[in-house]
Amino acid sequence: MKAVFLGVGEACDELLPNTSIWVQAETGGMPRSILLDCGFTVPSLYWRRRVDQEELDALWISHFHGDHFFGAPALILRFWEMRRRKPLTVIGPEGVEEVLVQAMNLAYPGFLSKLTYPLRFIQAEPGQTLHELGFTWDFALSSHGQPNLALRIDDGEHTLFYSGDGRYTKETTALARHCDLAIHEAFRLDQEVAGHGTISGCVTFARDANVTSLALVHVQREERRERWEEIMRFLENIDDLHVLLPEPGDEWVL
Ligand SMILES: [Zn+2]
Numbered sequence: 736m737k738a739v740f741l742g743v744g745e746a747c748d749e750l751l752p753n754t755s756i757w758v759q760a761e762t763g764g765m766p767r768s769i770l771l772d773c774g775f776t777v778p779s780l781y782w783r784r785r786v787d788q789e790e791l792d793a794l795w796i797s798h799f800h801g802d803h804f805f806g807a808p809a810l811i812l813r814f815w816e817m818r819r820r821k822p823l824t825v826i827g828p829e830g831v832e833e834v835l836v837q838a839m840n841l842a843y844p845g846f847l848s849k850l851t852y853p854l855r856f857i858q859a860e861p862g863q864t865l866h867e868l869g870f871t872w873d874f875a876l877s878s879h880g881q882p883n884l885a886l887r888i889d890d891g892e893h894t895l896f897y898s899g900d901g902r903y904t905k906e907t908t909a910l911a912r913h914c915d916l917a918i919h920e921a922f923r924l925d926q927e928v929a930g931h932g933t934i935s936g937c938v939t940f941a942r943d944a945n946v947t948s949l950a951l952v953h954v955q956r957e958e959r960r961e962r963w964e965e966i967m968r969f970l971e972n973i974d975d976l977h978v979l980l981p982e983p984g985d986e987w988v989l
C-alpha cells in the first residue's frame with residue numbers, strides 16, 4: 736500500500752493545500768485507488784498526477800467541513816467531462832449522500848443527472864466493518880466540531896489509519912492499534928485546542944496504539960511558521976516511534 740500526501744494543510748493555510756491522501760494498493764490482483772478527503776484545493780493536485788478518469792475507485796469523506804469535502808463537486812464534474820464509466824464509490828459519515836448531492840446541486844446545478852457514471856454512496860457508522868473494493872474498512876468517532884469518522888483500511892497485508900479531523904478518543908486509539916501507518920491531524924505542538932489533536936498528544940496516541948509510523952498533518956499555519964524549530968526539536972527526541980511531517984507530494988510505502 737502506498738500513501739501519497741497530496742495536501743497536508745489546514746482549512747485556511749495560504750501555502751499548503753488541504754489535507755488529502757491518495758492511497759494506492761493491490762487487492763485481489765487488482766490495482767485500487769482511494770482518495771482520503773477532498774477539500775477545495777485538492778482536485779487540481781489529483782489531476783496534476785495525470786491519472787485517467789477510471790483510475791479512482793473510491794472517495795472517503797471524514798466529515799463535512801469544506802477543507803475535507805468541498806472539492807468533491809469539481810472532482811465529480813471532471814470525471815463527467817472525461818466520460819468516466821466506472822462507478823465511483825463515495826463512503827462517509829451519516830448523511831454523506833444528502834450532503835454530496837446538495838453540494839453538487841449548489842456547485843453545478845443539473846449535472847448530477849447528466850453523469851456518465853454512477854455514484855455509489857455508502858454510509859459508514861462508527862464501530863461498523865465494511866468490505867469494499869478488497870479492503871476492510873473500520874470507523875470510529877473522534878472528538879471534533881462536526882461528527883468526524885477516523886478510518887482504518889486494511890488491504891490484507893498492511894493497515895493505514897487516517898484521523899480526518901479531531902482529537903483522539905478511546906475508540907480512535909483502539910481503531911489505530913498496530914497500524915503500519917497512522918496519519919493524524921495535529922493542530923498545535925502542545926497547546927490544547929478543543930476538537931483538535933496536538934503533536935505531543937499524537938505521539939502519545941501513536942504509542943498507546945502501538946503503530947509503526949506516525950504522519951502528522953493539518954498543523955495550524957502560524958504554529959508551523961512560528962514554532963517549526965521547536966516542533967523539529969521535539970520530534971528529534973523521539974526514538975521509539977517513526978514520526979513523519981510530510982510535505983505535499985511526499986509518498987510513503989507501507
Ligand atoms: Zn480540517
Ligand SMILES: [Zn+2]
Nearest residue numbers: 798800879900
Ligand atoms: Zn474539520
